[in-house]
Amino acid sequence: VVSLAKGLERESLKRMSEVVQDELPGHPVAVLTGPNLAREVLAGQPAASVVAIDDTIIATELQRIFATMRLRVYTNPDLVGCEVAGVVKNVIAIASGMAEGMGFGDNTRATLITRGLAEMSRLGVSLGGEPLTFAGLAGMGDLIATCSSRQSRNNTVGFELGKGRSIDEIVGEMHMVAEGVKSCASVLALAEAHGIDMPITEQVVEVCHHGRTVGEALTALMQRDAKPELAP
Amino acid sequence: VVSLAKGLERESLKRMSEVVQDELPGHPVAVLTGPNLAREVLAGQPAASVVAIDDTIIATELQRIFATMRLRVYTNPDLVGCEVAGVVKNVIAIASGMAEGMGFGDNTRATLITRGLAEMSRLGVSLGGEPLTFAGLAGMGDLIATCSSRQSRNNTVGFELGKGRSIDEIVGEMHMVAEGVKSCASVLALAEAHGIDMPITEQVVEVCHHGRTVGEALTALMQRDAKPELAP
Numbered sequence: 001v002v003s004l005a006k007g008l009e010r011e012s013l014k015r016m017s018e019v020v021q022d023e024l025p026g027h028p029v030a031v032l033t034g035p036n037l038a039r040e041v042l043a044g045q046p047a048a049s050v051v052a053i054d055d056t057i058i059a060t061e062l063q064r065i066f067a068t069m070r071l072r073v074y075t076n077p078d079l080v081g082c083e084v085a086g087v088v089k090n091v092i093a094i095a096s097g098m099a100e101g102m103g104f105g106d107n108t109r110a111t112l113i114t115r116g117l118a119e120m121s122r123l124g125v126s127l128g129g130e131p132l133t134f135a136g137l138a139g140m141g142d143l144i145a146t147c148s149s150r151q152s153r154n155n156t157v158g159f160e161l162g163k164g165r166s167i168d169e170i171v172g173e174m175h176m177v178a179e180g181v182k183s184c185a186s187v188l189a190l191a192e193a194h195g196i197d198m199p200i201t202e203q204v205v206e207v208c209h210h211g212r213t214v215g216e217a218l219t220a221l222m223q224r225d226a227k228p229e230l231a232p
Numbered sequence: 233v234v235s236l237a238k239g240l241e242r243e244s245l246k247r248m249s250e251v252v253q254d255e256l257p258g259h260p261v262a263v264l265t266g267p268n269l270a271r272e273v274l275a276g277q278p279a280a281s282v283v284a285i286d287d288t289i290i291a292t293e294l295q296r297i298f299a300t301m302r303l304r305v306y307t308n309p310d311l312v313g314c315e316v317a318g319v320v321k322n323v324i325a326i327a328s329g330m331a332e333g334m335g336f337g338d339n340t341r342a343t344l345i346t347r348g349l350a351e352m353s354r355l356g357v358s359l360g361g362e363p364l365t366f367a368g369l370a371g372m373g374d375l376i377a378t379c380s381s382r383q384s385r386n387n388t389v390g391f392e393l394g395k396g397r398s399i400d401e402i403v404g405e406m407h408m409v410a411e412g413v414k415s416c417a418s419v420l421a422l423a424e425a426h427g428i429d430m431p432i433t434e435q436v437v438e439v440c441h442h443g444r445t446v447g448e449a450l451t452a453l454m455q456r457d458a459k460p461e462l463a464p
Contacts, residue, residue, distance in 0.1 A: 035342035074461035110267035110377035145342035229306035
């Protein structure tokens with residue numbers, strides 16, 4: 001089974017591959033992920049994907065099946081890291097969209113992506129993922145694409161929030177689901193259960209679910225204590 | 233001395249802090265870097281910087297001096313990694329600009345940034361840098377900002393190359409230097425001296441200095457053998 005779903009089961013906080021394994025026991029599960037905005041892949045633009053499964057034979061076979069002249073496929077045995085990355089990136093994309101909606105530019109977005117990756121990595125590593133996965137296509141690659149594209153529904157929700165609109169109004173108008181609006185609360189619950197600090201996710205939850213304004217969220221992020229960059 | 237210069241001395245291939253140490257012996261040297269497009273910092277937009285020096289007392293003092301309510305300053309003892317990141321990001325920004333000039337979108341750019349970071353990290357680690365620096369603000373943070381912004385001269389040179397114009401014509405029209413056009417050759421020389429594979433840098437050198445077309449460069453990148461993502 002190749003999973004393309006990105007999320008956490010509510011209540012149980014299970015990853016999608018765990019849900020698949022519960023439902024279809026005995027079938028090996030791989031994850032296909034990476035910076036793959038569908039419209040651009042369909043248009044034949046050059047891109048790269050990651051097939052994640054801890055079985056070299058299956059990984060190599062899936063690589064062979066999916067690769068084309070326009071789509072490079074890399075293998076990665078770290079399924080946990082790839083799945084955590086896929087969930088958290090939608091939350092960070094909301095934050096990045098907010099900053100853009102507030103009128104901020106490339107420094108702010110690059111900073112949110114970078115610090116967002118730091119908190120994504122902290123969570124993923126605490127769950128058993130590999131640090132280097134987050135520096136790869138499933139981690140920063142997908143995060144950058146999602147945070148840069150108005151094709152991302154999560155980024156779009158953030159953008160509208162940044163312009164000062166309410167979450168109910170924005171979600172009420174959308175025809176498709178922006179997963180990050182729901183999954184941010186699950187991600188934060190998982191982080192709290194593992195004692196992981198996720199300040200950006202926390203502010204996204206505050207804005208999406210507790211009525212905090214984007215201005216208050218930004219101030220909360222900028223007023224944190226100064227730190228060494230690589231602090232755990 | 234706080235160095236803001238990003239480059240390698242030609243011939244010697246020394247980093248800027250090494251040049252400062254040669255010229256001003258006995259003065260500790262720090263590097264200030266990160267996703268800091270000047271215009272946005274001046275406009276008071278939220279951003280973050282890195283002060284790199286392997287001396288906690290000086291680092292903390294510089295952090296205190298530079299930090300404002302709108303600029304978070306992180307410290308990082310890894311001066312080598314921060315400097316290598318600063319040089320290589322200008323080269324990758326040319327590649328990213330090329331892709332955009334050729335009409336490609338967010339997947340392609342995210343992929344180039346991610347794989348660009350992979351080769352930047354390989355070089356930096358081989359020179360003694362810390363892997364995690366490249367996942368931070370001086371590495372991916374600055375890389376993302378530079379590869380996303382038309383304020384970056386290197387990105388702009390790449391964009392014009394991607395549209396099919398010649399390097400001589402583009403450079404002849406610019407009033408300011410795009411460092412990556414020169415430094416790509418130094419970066420490649422350094423990589424070759426250390427046995428490091430830098431396929432994107434190699435193609436930038438081919439296009440900027442050996443008359444290869446952007447289409448040929450792209451084809452060369454996409455036709456490489458399929459690999460595990462985390463291969464050294």
